[in-house]
Amino acid sequence: MIAELGLAMLWIAAALACLSLIAGLLFLRNGKAELGALVRPLSVGMGLLTMGAFFLLIWLFVRSDMSVELVARNSNSLKPMIFKVAGTWGNHEGSMLLWLAILCLSGALVALFEKRLREDTLIATLTAQAALSLGFFAFLLFSSNPFNRLPIAPPDGQGLNPLLQDIGLAFHPPTLYLGYVGLSVAFSFAVGALITREVGPAFARAMRPWVLGSWIFLTIGITAGSYWAYYELGWGGWWFWDPVENVSLVPWLAGAALLHSVSVTATRNALRAWTVMLAVIGFSMSMVGTFIVRSGLLTSVHSFAVDPERGAFLLVLMALYIGGALTLFAVRAGAVAEGKKFALMSREGSLVVNNLLLTTILALVLLGTLYPIVAEAMGEKISVGPPYYNKVAGPLALILCLVMVAGPLLNWRRDDGSRLWTRLPPALLAGAVVLFGLVLFGGSVGILPLLGMTVAAIVAVASLAPLWGRNLRRTPLPTWGMVVAHFGVAVCLAGMGAETAFIKEKLVAAAVGDVVKIGRYEVEFRDIKPEAGPNYTSLKAVLIAKTPSGQRILMKPESRMFPGLLGTPPTETNEAALLTRPGGQLYAVLGVPVPSADGQPDRYQLRLWWKPLVWWIWLGGGLIALGGLLSLIGRAQFLAIWRTRRARKAEERFA
Amino acid sequence: MKAKHQRLILAVLAVIGVAGAGVLGASALRDEAAYFRTPVEVKAGAVKVDEAMRLGGMVASGSIERLADGLTIRFVATDGKASLPVEYTGIVPDLFAEESGMVADGRMRADGTFVADRILAKHDERYMPPQMGDMPENAAKMAPAL
Numbered sequence: 001m002i003a004e005l006g007l008a009m010l011w012i013a014a015a016l017a018c019l020s021l022i023a024g025l026l027f028l029r030n031g032k033a034e035l036g037a038l039v040r041p042l043s044v045g046m047g048l049l050t051m052g053a054f055f056l057l058i059w060l061f062v063r064s065d066m067s068v069e070l071v072a073r074n075s076n077s078l079k080p081m082i083f084k085v086a087g088t089w090g091n092h093e094g095s096m097l098l099w100l101a102i103l104c105l106s107g108a109l110v111a112l113f114e115k116r117l118r119e120d121t122l123i124a125t126l127t128a129q130a131a132l133s134l135g136f137f138a139f140l141l142f143s144s145n146p147f148n149r150l151p152i153a154p155p156d157g158q159g160l161n162p163l164l165q166d167i168g169l170a171f172h173p174p175t176l177y178l179g180y181v182g183l184s185v186a187f188s189f190a191v192g193a194l195i196t197r198e199v200g201p202a203f204a205r206a207m208r209p210w211v212l213g214s215w216i217f218l219t220i221g222i223t224a225g226s227y228w229a230y231y232e233l234g235w236g237g238w239w240f241w242d243p244v245e246n247v248s249l250v251p252w253l254a255g256a257a258l259l260h261s262v263s264v265t266a267t268r269n270a271l272r273a274w275t276v277m278l279a280v281i282g283f284s285m286s287m288v289g290t291f292i293v294r295s296g297l298l299t300s301v302h303s304f305a306v307d308p309e310r311g312a313f314l315l316v317l318m319a320l321y322i323g324g325a326l327t328l329f330a331v332r333a334g335a336v337a338e339g340k341k342f343a344l345m346s347r348e349g350s351l352v353v354n355n356l357l358l359t360t361i362l363a364l365v366l367l368g369t370l371y372p373i374v375a376e377a378m379g380e381k382i383s384v385g386p387p388y389y390n391k392v393a394g395p396l397a398l399i400l401c402l403v404m405v406a407g408p409l410l411n412w413r414r415d416d417g418s419r420l421w422t423r424l425p426p427a428l429l430a431g432a433v434v435l436f437g438l439v440l441f442g443g444s445v446g447i448l449p450l451l452g453m454t455v456a457a458i459v460a461v462a463s464l465a466p467l468w469g470r471n472l473r474r475t476p477l478p479t480w481g482m483v484v485a486h487f488g489v490a491v492c493l494a495g496m497g498a499e500t501a502f503i504k505e506k507l508v509a510a511a512v513g514d515v516v517k518i519g520r521y522e523v524e525f526r527d528i529k530p531e532a533g534p535n536y537t538s539l540k541a542v543l544i545a546k547t548p549s550g551q552r553i554l555m556k557p558e559s560r561m562f563p564g565l566l567g568t569p570p571t572e573t574n575e576a577a578l579l580t581r582p583g584g585q586l587y588a589v590l591g592v593p594v595p596s597a598d599g600q601p602d603r604y605q606l607r608l609w610w611k612p613l614v615w616w617i618w619l620g621g622g623l624i625a626l627g628g629l630l631s632l633i634g635r636a637q638f639l640a641i642w643r644t645r646r647a648r649k650a651e652e653r654f655a
Numbered sequence: 656m657k658a659k660h661q662r663l664i665l666a667v668l669a670v671i672g673v674a675g676a677g678v679l680g681a682s683a684l685r686d687e688a689a690y691f692r693t694p695v696e697v698k699a700g701a702v703k704v705d706e707a708m709r710l711g712g713m714v715a716s717g718s719i720e721r722l723a724d725g726l727t728i729r730f731v732a733t734d735g736k737a738s739l740p741v742e743y744t745g746i747v748p749d750l751f752a753e754e755s756g757m758v759a760d761g762r763m764r765a766d767g768t769f770v771a772d773r774i775l776a777k778h779d780e781r782y783m784p785p786q787m788g789d790m791p792e793n794a795a796k797m798a799p800a801l
Contacts, residue, residue, distance in 0.1 A: 360675075364679065368680075371688070383690070383691045387687040388688060508726070509725025574746070592746075594726075603725050
């Protein structure tokens with residue numbers, strides 16, 4: 001019954017989307033206010049129904065209802081509860097339903113809370129949102145129905161890939177989806193504003209929280225995904241330039257560009273056409289991301305649905321939306337292009353350079369990701385790997401960081417550069433100290449990590465410069481947000497540089513009792529023992545790591561064996577052991593046993609890394625997200641509403 | 656005049672940016688893009704010794720052997736048409752197994768062995784690299800002799 005109810009809710013929501021689209025279009029054509037008034041409640045209804053359907057699907061997974069095909073294929077009654085719940089979106093259909101639920105929910109939130117926009121622009125925005133969701137309803141209902149029943153229910157499900165049974169991965173996709181979908185709201189705002197020709201500060205202010213919010217989620221999603229790959233895959237790398245990583249990075253870059261340009265539009269009413277264009281690009285990139293992941297078009301460690309029919313469906317949707325938006329943009333661009341003027345040497349000028357660099361990096365990453373597809377269509381099989389990306393993205397990112405040093409110290413409209421002169425020297429000094437220190441004492445450091453750490457030092461000091469001479473208690477939250485986020489970039493960059501430059505690696509076959517030296521650490525192989533988990537058996541090594549200061553710390557890398565269920569082959573996973581120290585992380589992976597001949601004790605493969613400052617990478621990512629959050633809170637409408645209400649109440653009390 | 660002037664500068668900057676990006680991207684692609692090859696192409700002489708490449712194939716049944724140092728493995732990668740010996744020193748990824756797909760970065764050694772720096776296995780046990788879509792399904796079982 002639950003599955004049928006869920007399906008019915010989806011169909012009704014799709015019908016509401018249809019109605020909302022028609023009502024909105026008629027209103028925009030004829031200006032009939034009573035039709036326009038329908039759009040808001042319809043959007044709220046859609047949001048509630050799709051969220052309801054999504055919760056029903058979760059409920060089916062929780063109950064392990066094996067008569068539903070999706071549950072039977074992706075769940076198992078033996079799985080821990082948290083992974084049953086997470087299994088809901090750990091597959092194609094469920095994740096598309098989650099996508100749609102978030103899309104409709106954000107439509108409902110816009111309908112309920114957005115008060116700054118002109119009414120007709122808001123209705124145009126919601127109409128665009130309805131058109132978007134309609135396409136995805138069609139995709140879900142016609143080609144990936146999550147509520148499909150099986151004629152005969154199997155005794156138990158086929159389980160979830162054991163690699164995916166991990167708490168990090170359980171929450172990684174929804175976080176990225178929240179980011180992707182937030183960009184869809186920005187896209188709808190842009191389309192709405194183009195339709196009613198209201199591209200200006202009000203539109204930018206309405207769009208900004210969605211851009212910020214989505215960018216925060218993308219930042220968290222990418223950071224968490226990087227950490228997940230780092231400890232779960234057992235390769236010890238934090239970024240592989242894998243196509244699926246790239247397609248999450250590309251919308252992030254677009255979001256970063258957009259949130260800077262939207263500030264210019266909101267504050268200065270300049271860069272209007274560009275902001276609209278970026279909103280279109282941002283959402284296009286998140287659709288490209290969804291398309292690439294979902295169609296299995298690319299060779300990637302992540303691709304898990306190789307299905308041409310679904311790929312074609314998504315491709316058509318993508319062409320429709322992006323093409324439609326670009327056509328609308330072409331028709332209306334003339335009406336929005338004229339913005340306020342500014343000098344090149346100004347805050348706006350630096351943000352233009354920021355946007356140019358971000359979009360250039362975006363284009364180059366996208367080129368590297370899509371090039372193999374194009375090449376294959378022309379008969380050449382090619383793979384583009386990390387050397388390409390490091391070569392093109394690395395130098396540009398460093399230049400971008402230098403612009404980031406100067407931008408916040410410039411005034412809006414025009415600037416004589418006086419603050420640059422007074423505030424930059426300490427930052428440059430810090431950079432020089434790091435550079436000379438590394439050249440003199442660092443040994444042979446690659447050029448990119450060397451420059452990376454130098455720029456990190458400059459950015460770290462310069463990012464605090466906007467706070468100098470200010471009353472810190474009176475500094476507005478968005479300024480704090482900017483400072484924290486820029487400082488986070490420096491922390492992240494320093495971590496990347498130090499890890500790349502000074503990493504130490506050791507691979508050994510060790511027997512119990514052996515001691516392995518890695519960097520300034522000594523690791524003793526104390527013991528190895530078998531263990532049984534809820535749905536796996538494992539081998540656990542007991543290592544004692546001796547730190548340079550003589551402290552002894554236990555590390556337990558583990559290798560897990562999952563039995564094959566219902567015809568799936570058995571799989572093994574490596575659980576790395578991490579030892580986090582202020583100066584970096586010690587990383588240990590247990591490989592397979594090496595049987596020894598003639599009475600020697602068995603040996604085990606052991607891979608050890610010393611990774612200096614590696615955790616700064618994710619700390620930096622966290623700081624960037626925190627900066628976004630501070631900025632979002634500082635600009636939030638509810639705060640302003642709350643303040644006015646409090647002021648009004650105080651007035652009433654005295655009246 | 657001023658506004659026009661400014662827009663002109665912006666447009667020139669944008670054009671320089673786009674052109675620069677294009678040149679940078681094209682040159683980096685020419686230098687760094689590695690070819691994806693299957694064993695049959697390698698056997699046909701498509702790659703030179705020591706040229707960076709990515710090899711895709713199935714791990715042939717019963718071919719994984721471990722060397723005495725405990726760290727190096729040898730196995731046979733096949734696409735059903737040709738087979739290639741592969742050597743790798745390190746811990747293999749979680750989903751690496753006989754009769755499943757694998758992709759390896761590395762280079763050919765003069766003796767005709769592919770030496771892998773890194774082996775990628777896929778998150779899904781049903782996975783097969785799309786570039787090998789034209790491979791027979793039971794390729795791993797019918798690997799031709801080396």
